[in-house]
Amino acid sequence: MMDRRSFLRKLLSSLALSGGILGGFLRVLPAWGQGKEESAGKLWGFGVNADKCIGCARCVVACKTENNVPMEPFFYRTWVERYMIPNEGEAIVTNIHMGLIPEEEAPSTKGILRSFFVPKLCNQCERPPCVQVCPVGATFSTEDGVVLVNEKTCIGCRYCIQACPYGARYLHPETSTADKCTFCYHRLSRDLLPACVEVCPTQARVIGDLHSVASPMTRFKRMNKIFVLKPNLNTEPKVLYANIDGEVR
Amino acid sequence: MNPALIEKLHELLPRVTGYIYPNEIEIHWGLLIVVYPYITGIVAGAFILASLVKVFNVKEVQPLYRLALLTALAFLLVAPLPLVSHLGHPLRAYEIFLTPQTSSAMAMFGFVYAWYLMVVLLVEIWFDYRKDLIVWSQEETGVMKHVHRVLSLFSRDVSEEALRFDNKALKVITIVGIPSAFLLHGYVGFIFGSIKANPWWSSVLMPIVFLFSAIVSGIALVILLYMIIYPLLGGEIDMKCVDKGMSFLFYAVIVDFSLEFVDFLHRIYQSEEEIKILGQLVMHKIFFSLVIVQVLMGMLFPLGILAAIKIFKRFRETDELRRLLYFVSLILIQGGVFATRWNVVIGGQMFSKSFRGLTTYKMEFGGLEGLLYTLGLLALPLIILAVFLKVLPAWKEFAKPPRGTEA
Numbered sequence: 001m002m003d004r005r006s007f008l009r010k011l012l013s014s015l016a017l018s019g020g021i022l023g024g025f026l027r028v029l030p031a032w033g034q035g036k037e038e039s040a041g042k043l044w045g046f047g048v049n050a051d052k053c054i055g056c057a058r059c060v061v062a063c064k065t066e067n068n069v070p071m072e073p074f075f076y077r078t079w080v081e082r083y084m085i086p087n088e089g090e091a092i093v094t095n096i097h098m099g100l101i102p103e104e105e106a107p108s109t110k111g112i113l114r115s116f117f118v119p120k121l122c123n124q125c126e127r128p129p130c131v132q133v134c135p136v137g138a139t140f141s142t143e144d145g146v147v148l149v150n151e152k153t154c155i156g157c158r159y160c161i162q163a164c165p166y167g168a169r170y171l172h173p174e175t176s177t178a179d180k181c182t183f184c185y186h187r188l189s190r191d192l193l194p195a196c197v198e199v200c201p202t203q204a205r206v207i208g209d210l211h212s213v214a215s216p217m218t219r220f221k222r223m224n225k226i227f228v229l230k231p232n233l234n235t236e237p238k239v240l241y242a243n244i245d246g247e248v249r
Numbered sequence: 250m251n252p253a254l255i256e257k258l259h260e261l262l263p264r265v266t267g268y269i270y271p272n273e274i275e276i277h278w279g280l281l282i283v284v285y286p287y288i289t290g291i292v293a294g295a296f297i298l299a300s301l302v303k304v305f306n307v308k309e310v311q312p313l314y315r316l317a318l319l320t321a322l323a324f325l326l327v328a329p330l331p332l333v334s335h336l337g338h339p340l341r342a343y344e345i346f347l348t349p350q351t352s353s354a355m356a357m358f359g360f361v362y363a364w365y366l367m368v369v370l371l372v373e374i375w376f377d378y379r380k381d382l383i384v385w386s387q388e389e390t391g392v393m394k395h396v397h398r399v400l401s402l403f404s405r406d407v408s409e410e411a412l413r414f415d416n417k418a419l420k421v422i423t424i425v426g427i428p429s430a431f432l433l434h435g436y437v438g439f440i441f442g443s444i445k446a447n448p449w450w451s452s453v454l455m456p457i458v459f460l461f462s463a464i465v466s467g468i469a470l471v472i473l474l475y476m477i478i479y480p481l482l483g484g485e486i487d488m489k490c491v492d493k494g495m496s497f498l499f500y501a502v503i504v505d506f507s508l509e510f511v512d513f514l515h516r517i518y519q520s521e522e523e524i525k526i527l528g529q530l531v532m533h534k535i536f537f538s539l540v541i542v543q544v545l546m547g548m549l550f551p552l553g554i555l556a557a558i559k560i561f562k563r564f565r566e567t568d569e570l571r572r573l574l575y576f577v578s579l580i581l582i583q584g585g586v587f588a589t590r591w592n593v594v595i596g597g598q599m600f601s602k603s604f605r606g607l608t609t610y611k612m613e614f615g616g617l618e619g620l621l622y623t624l625g626l627l628a629l630p631l632i633i634l635a636v637f638l639k640v641l642p643a644w645k646e647f648a649k650p651p652r653g654t655e656a
Contacts (some may be wrong), residue, residue, distance in 0.1 A: 070255075072255055072258070073262070073271060074255075074258045074271065074272065074274050074275060075271075075272065076271045076272055079270075079271050081268075090605075091605075092268075093268035093603070093605055094268065095268070095271050097271075101259075101262060120270070129444075129445065129446060131352075132352050132353065133352075133353050133354065133355065133443075133444075134350055134353055135344075135345050135349065135350055135353045135355040135356035135358070136341075136344040136345055136348055136349070136350060136353075136356065137348055137349075137350040138344075153341070153344060153348070154337070154338070154341075155336050155337065155338050155341040155342060155344055155345070156336050156337015156338045156341075157335075157336055157337075157355065158277040158278065158337070159353070159355050159440075161272075161277050162277065162278065162444055162446070162447065162598075163444050163446055164446060164602075165445070165446035165602055166270070166602070167269075167270025167271075167272050167273050167601070167602050167603070168272070169272065170272040170275070171275070171277065171337060173251045173254055173255070175337075176337030176338055177337055177338070233445055233446065249602075249603045249604060249605070
């Protein structure tokens with residue numbers, strides 16, 4: 001027979017153990033484990049107005065230069081897609097490679113109803129799948145809403161690259177760690193604009209604090225109808241698009 | 250910078266069809282990550298086969314029991330190698346243990362692995378061999394005496410009571426082991442199945458499909474090894490045992506096939522946004538490995554053979570014919586399961602997440618991601634198994650080496 005004292009002790013310890021396991025389990029389960037409380041500070045958002053983009057890809061060059069992205073056509077923190085919507089059939093999409101590879105002959109414009117450019121970059125999701133899957137926590141969300149990679153702890157497993165629905169990540173061939181757009185976090189923290197925003201000749205790219213009423217982002221949201229990419233995946237992007245087409249994925 | 254990589258990517262450029270995001274040209278998880286689920290699958294499957302004996306009391310397959318356990322252990326030891334080898338920073342692999350991110354399925358690998366190795370496999374093997382180890386170490390001379398004595402952890406108790414306890418412990422561990430084996434491989438399926446960005450992977454059925462193909466590959470490999478090793482040791486293959494094992498394999502293949510068929514049907518019927526590009530993927534990129542190797546050669550053809558043996562008496566008349574047919578089906582099934590892993594891992598990266606284009610995988614020969622290294626990784630567990638069988642004979646009838654032959 002078990003006496004009362006040892007029964008209670010066993011009961012308590014097993015409760016504590018199962019509570020710990022259950023607690024750990026609940027912490028593991030939800031994707032919204034990543035969600036953070038609203039901070040009093042800034043929340044960076046990015047606006048892309050496709051109607052203003054002329055496809056010059058100066059943003060791409062500026063980004064590669066600013067962030068030490070290899071000048072090869074396989075690694076991009078930001079890139080520009082050209083969409084051509086034909087009268088019938090599938091949209092024709094190409095990447096503006098800025099001469100890094102012999103540019104394919106531009107598709108014939110015959111039968112094309114309209115065309116437009118879409119700059120792409122990391123969407124800095126509010127619920128980032130890349131952060132969720134990183135086994136070592138090397139990819140993380142900052143308080144002001146930017147997803148960063150710590151290249152000192154990234155083990156290069158590439159799970160985040162697989163998990164990103166937008167193809168925004170690549171493995172940097174020099175560091176062998178994951179890399180992607182940071183909104184030029186190093187510049188933001190010194191009150192500078194991201195390189196791509198800085199050089200865009202048509203102001204197709206806008207950055208600002210989503211919390212602030214006076215920020216360019218608030219104006220962007222007020223003046224445009226807003227879309228985000230792949231909303232069905234519930235990643236809650238903070239890169240907002242104006243004037244893009246349903247064809248854009 | 251890695252010039253070889255850049256050159257390889259340039260070679261791939263002309264082979265891209267349609268539009269892919271520019272970062273997508275590189276297939277990030279290559280041959281090594283194909284091998285990883287294949288190996289863990291064998292671990293899980295072999296253990297399930299062993300559990301048939303202990304938990305479900307299927308006496309016929311007793312000759313496979315120890316071989317199954319040792320096979321599982323040999324493959325489990327090799328399982329982390331492909332993973333670590335493919336990391337951009339292999340020397341940082343320990344970070345997964347030190348600072349695991351609890352929301353990451355991959356971070357759980359270390360814990361699932363350690364649990365399976367320490368709590369399930371090693372303990373089960375120890376309890377099963379304990380009495381034999383004691384007996385052997387008493388009878389033997391030379392190095393093996395000491396090896397066996399150390400392996401028995403210096404236990405000496407062979408009393409009735411102790412043996413009864415061994416048996417009880419074995420039963421408990423196996424009962425714990427079955428869900429653990431499910432966990433081990435279900436978890437590998439979850440790594441792929443939980444990626445919502447990738448419609449080829451993202452499926453609730455993924456862990457279950459992985460599990461059943463694991464059971465198929467594990468059972469098939471153990472029977473195959475038995476049919477090769479046992480005669481080599483000078484024994485006569487126990488056809489009752491093989492028949493029973495093949496019978497289980499037959500049903501496992503049927504379940505596996507049905508699950509994958511349901512998955513296929515479901516995708517076709519739902520016909521979501523990605524169906525077009527997945528159709529192109531299947532028809533143009535992985536037709537051979539999916540339709541021919543995985544489904545026809547790896548499932549339907551062996552199922553046909555096994556069904557014929559079950560139905561027609563003529564196939565059962567001679568052991569010789571049956572052995573041959575079994576042998577062929579086992580090899581085909583192995584190839585089929587390997588193709589399954591290939592189609593999941595490589596296939597899942599050959600289409601763009603823009604659903605507009607396809608890229609190509611070019612296998613290398615040398616190097617860490619190459620064919621040669623992979624073949625080495627696949628051979629390594631067999632070498633380890635050979636050592637295990639030397640130290641821990643799986644069949645008692647060959648346990649005692651003739652005296653005086655020891656070097």
